[in-house]
Amino acid sequence: MFDTFIYYLKIILQGLPNTLSLGILGILSAGLLAIILSCLLSLNSYALTKAIRTYIILFTGSPLLVQLFLIYYGPSQFSGTLSKVPALYELISSPWFCAYLALTLNSAAYTTQIFYGALKSLPQGQWQACEALGMDKKQTLKVILPYALKRALSTYSNEVVFVIKGTALASMIPVMDIMGYSNQLNSDYYDFSIFIVAGLVYLLINGLLSTIMRIIEKKSLKFEN
Structure with a gap:
């Protein structure tokens, strides 16, 4: 039984680099994009707000698996046109990149909802203080955004775990x-029992990530204690 467990584990761990690269790069890219979108929402531009809200509704209102299929299989409908740009065609034909x-x-x-919510929840006095100092909205965001992001860490840590769990769907398009x-x-x-082994691996990864996020959160909010 133990030998079988070790055998399964050795095979399954071959997929660990793809899982970690998808998860970590996805978390970093999504976090950066969410910061940009949260700042744009704070500028209260009608056109930008509508576009971003539409994007959020589309991607939070539909299953990740459907999004994976659309991004991976969708461009193949235009393979004749896309093949004229070899670099782009190779990129969108990569299961890993699509995932x-x-x-x-x-x-x-x-994450945009989390970060923007954190910005909106800040006391109005902080915005007014920056305004009193003659700062415009862009300058104000530079001052209060770091504080808002720190306050959002506890909620954001859940999203980090969800991304790692979401990588499991990448095998459907397929990613090894x-x-x-x-x-x-x-x-x-x-x-x-193969999936029990896989579940234990995911549990270990998410446990480590949750611990890291708690440490980061504790250090980031140390000034409040």
Whole structure:
């Protein structure tokens, strides 16, 4: 039994680099995009606000799996046109890149809501103090954004975990990540314990990430204690 567990674990861990690269890069890209979108929302431009709100509704209102399929299989409908740009065609034909793009866009939509909510929840006095000093909105954002992001960490840590769990869907397009190798093993052995092993690996990754996020949050909000 133990030998079987180790055998499954060795095979499944071959997908760890893809899972981690998708998760970590997706988290970083989504976080950066969310910061930009949150700042744009704070500028109260009608056109920008409508565009960003539409994007958020589309990506929070539809399943990640559907988004993966659309991003991966959708461009193939225009393969004749896209093939004229080899670099672009190669990029959008990559399952890993399509999974990364879907995770980034999906997570950025949720993260924008978190970061923008943190900005809106700041005491109005902070905005007014910056305004009294003659700062415009862009300058004010530079001052209060770091504080708002620190306050959003506790909620954002949940989104970080969701992104890692979301990488499991990448095997559907297909990407050979942890779930990709798990599915491959299952097709050979039809053993449910394969997915127990995969689940334990995900549990370990998310446990480490949650611990790291708690440490970052504690250090970031140390000034409040």
